[in-house]
Amino acid sequence: MFLFRLMSFLFGHVSMVVKGETLEKFINMASSRGIYLWDITKIGADKILIRVRLSGVKPLRHIARNTGSRFKIESRKGMPFVFNRMKKRKVLVIGAVSFLIVLYMLSSFVWFIDIIGNNKIADDEVLKAARQAGLTRGVLKWNIDTAAVEQAIKDKLPTVSWAGVYVKGTRAKVEIVEKKLIENGAAEDQPVHIVAKKTGLVKDILVLSGEAVVKEGDTVSAGQVLISGEVIPEEKPEDPSQTEEDNPSPIAMPRYVHAKGMVKARIWYEGYGEAQLVEEGKKLTGRQVEQVCMKFAEKEIILKGPKEIPFKEYQTKEKVKRIPGWRNIQIPVELSNVQYLEVKNYHEKRTLSQARRLAEEKALSVLRAELPEGARIMEQRVERIDTGQEESLVRVKVFVEALEEIGKDKPFTP
Amino acid sequence: MAWRDLKNRIKRQVSDFLEIPSDVMLDLPKTVLVGNLQVFIENHRGIVEYTSESVRVIVGDGEIGVVGENLSLRNITSDEIIVEGKIKGLSINN
Numbered sequence: 001m002f003l004f005r006l007m008s009f010l011f012g013h014v015s016m017v018v019k020g021e022t023l024e025k026f027i028n029m030a031s032s033r034g035i036y037l038w039d040i041t042k043i044g045a046d047k048i049l050i051r052v053r054l055s056g057v058k059p060l061r062h063i064a065r066n067t068g069s070r071f072k073i074e075s076r077k078g079m080p081f082v083f084n085r086m087k088k089r090k091v092l093v094i095g096a097v098s099f100l101i102v103l104y105m106l107s108s109f110v111w112f113i114d115i116i117g118n119n120k121i122a123d124d125e126v127l128k129a130a131r132q133a134g135l136t137r138g139v140l141k142w143n144i145d146t147a148a149v150e151q152a153i154k155d156k157l158p159t160v161s162w163a164g165v166y167v168k169g170t171r172a173k174v175e176i177v178e179k180k181l182i183e184n185g186a187a188e189d190q191p192v193h194i195v196a197k198k199t200g201l202v203k204d205i206l207v208l209s210g211e212a213v214v215k216e217g218d219t220v221s222a223g224q225v226l227i228s229g230e231v232i233p234e235e236k237p238e239d240p241s242q243t244e245e246d247n248p249s250p251i252a253m254p255r256y257v258h259a260k261g262m263v264k265a266r267i268w269y270e271g272y273g274e275a276q277l278v279e280e281g282k283k284l285t286g287r288q289v290e291q292v293c294m295k296f297a298e299k300e301i302i303l304k305g306p307k308e309i310p311f312k313e314y315q316t317k318e319k320v321k322r323i324p325g326w327r328n329i330q331i332p333v334e335l336s337n338v339q340y341l342e343v344k345n346y347h348e349k350r351t352l353s354q355a356r357r358l359a360e361e362k363a364l365s366v367l368r369a370e371l372p373e374g375a376r377i378m379e380q381r382v383e384r385i386d387t388g389q390e391e392s393l394v395r396v397k398v399f400v401e402a403l404e405e406i407g408k409d410k411p412f413t414p
Numbered sequence: 415m416a417w418r419d420l421k422n423r424i425k426r427q428v429s430d431f432l433e434i435p436s437d438v439m440l441d442l443p444k445t446v447l448v449g450n451l452q453v454f455i456e457n458h459r460g461i462v463e464y465t466s467e468s469v470r471v472i473v474g475d476g477e478i479g480v481v482g483e484n485l486s487l488r489n490i491t492s493d494e495i496i497v498e499g500k501i502k503g504l505s506i507n508n
Contacts (some may be wrong), residue, residue, distance in 0.1 A: 024461045024462060024463060024464050025465065027460075027464065027487070027490060028461060030490075031460070031490045031491055031492050032460070034492065035492075036491060037487075037490050038487075038489050038490070039464070039486065039487075039488060040464070040486055040487035040488075040490065041486040042464065042465055042466040042485075068480075148467055150496060187498075240445055278482075285460035329451070
């Protein structure tokens with residue numbers, strides 16, 4: 001049925017009113033001659049409405065003459081008639097066609113380049129490398145050889161271990177995986193001391209190369225050398241007479257090495273936190289409305305969302321999209337998306353122990369931010385600060401003892 | 415007539431025996447009624463009467479009449495007619 005409708009649309013069909021005495025004969029003759037009629041309805045005593053294909057209209061004229069009936073075309077449908085109408089409105093057709101062409105042309109350029117996966121490499125560097133291989137904003141997307149761009153990015157940026165380039169619509173996606181470099185600035189052959197990063201108590205020391213200067217239990221301050229890269233050869237005490245003769249100054253010939261090792265130390269941290277016994281403030285209730293506005297110069301049109309904000313108090317989050325300006329031309333159209341988040345006053349009373357726990361948590365979270373990765377908390381002590389006077393504030397100090405690696409390379413020139 | 419009846423009888427027996435549908439073998443009309451909405455009449459020889467209340471179609475040696483309300487001919491080709499509307503009755507006159 002669908003196919004039939006499609007065909008009659010393509011070839012064109014008309015609906016006509018046939019008037020005559022012997023309409024049955026008219027129908028019989030038409031069908032026996034192979035003229036296809038459909039949707040025949042009686043609309044009067046001697047009138048019927050029929051539909052027929054455009055190709056059947058001419059033979060119907062004969063049949064109408066033979067049966068003594070007349071027909072009048074009521075409506076025309078289908079492509080042939082659409083074409084005829086189009087001939088009268090050439091500009092419209094040109095407009096529609098040029099619209100399609102422009103749409104197609106504009107969608108065949110790359111307008112956006114997204115770079116994902118880069119942490120250390122700047123976007124600009126990747127873009128620069130991609131540009132040299134032919135991927136830049138405004139380039140025809142069929143001209144991009146994605147494999148070549150991938151290779152170029154890998155060649156130009158040595159810290160990239162893998163690059164993927166996909167063009168999807170007008171957006172090119174550059175995916176990058178960076179090489180994980182071992183963070184050790186100094187070259188292997190450069191003499192290096194290991195010094196303390198922080199002040200602490202040495203708990204454990206393991207020397208792989210170099211000479212330990214401190215030992216377990218020593219208190220070290222920041223910057224102090226822990227493992228020295230300067231190795232002074234030991235004097236041989238068995239025959240001091242011989243060395244004096246052959247080599248008059250053996251102490252003046254120390255070896256310089258790249259010191260390696262691990263020094264773990266106990267470090268003390270102190271954190272402070274406070275909490276109100278009675279807290280007042282504003283907080284978000286979670287209810288929100290969104291408003292999408294379009295601005296033309298001064299006029300504002302709300303596209304989506306309520307006109308009036310249904311909240312008494314609220315915060316706003318606004319995102320504005322503008323058409324990028326070109327030279328001195330600024331297009332005064334912008335789309336703003338405003339989110340209204342309802343806020344409510346709250347009043348919270350806490351008992352002393354609740355406030356203390358809250359203050360403690362705050363102090364600890366401050367401390368945790370300070371602690372380096374891999375540090376292990378050995379001991380933790382909480383102390384309330386008593387200011388002596390009556391106040392609605394609980395102040396708490398937290399002391400933490402952590403065991404962590406404090407060694408740091410420090411190159412030196414002998 | 416007797417000769418023709420005999421011929422028809424033989425044809426029918428043959429078609430029964432061979433399980434050939436009798437509308438093919440005997441040139442009989444095949445009428446399909448869909449609820450009270452549509453009637454398909456295959457193998458017709460033209461229409462005799464068409465008004466919005468009744469449609470009469472010649473078939474083989476007889477006539478099939480459809481009565482109803484707002485009848486319209488949905489489709490008409492040289493061997494099939496589809497009548498649509500509110501169908502109230504179907505009669506076969508030989």
